[in-house]
Amino acid sequence: MNRIIGIVLLVAGIALLLWGYDVYDSASAQVTRLVNGDTPKEAWIGLVGGGICVLVGLLKLK
DSSP, X not given: OHHXXXXXXXXXXXXXXXXXXXXXXXXXXXXXXHHTOOOOXXXXXXXXXXXXXXXXXXXXXX
């Protein structure tokens, strides 16, 4: 059961990382960073949440 949870967390984490990077690299986010210097919180949620999911998933697979 732990392996299944690990695989699901790994896949979900990779998807979140890709989504977070896509949001971070979007044109509207680039304009916002240029004007305000702020990164969208959706990008942070995707990148940090995805990283945590990947790490927990890898730990579950060991």
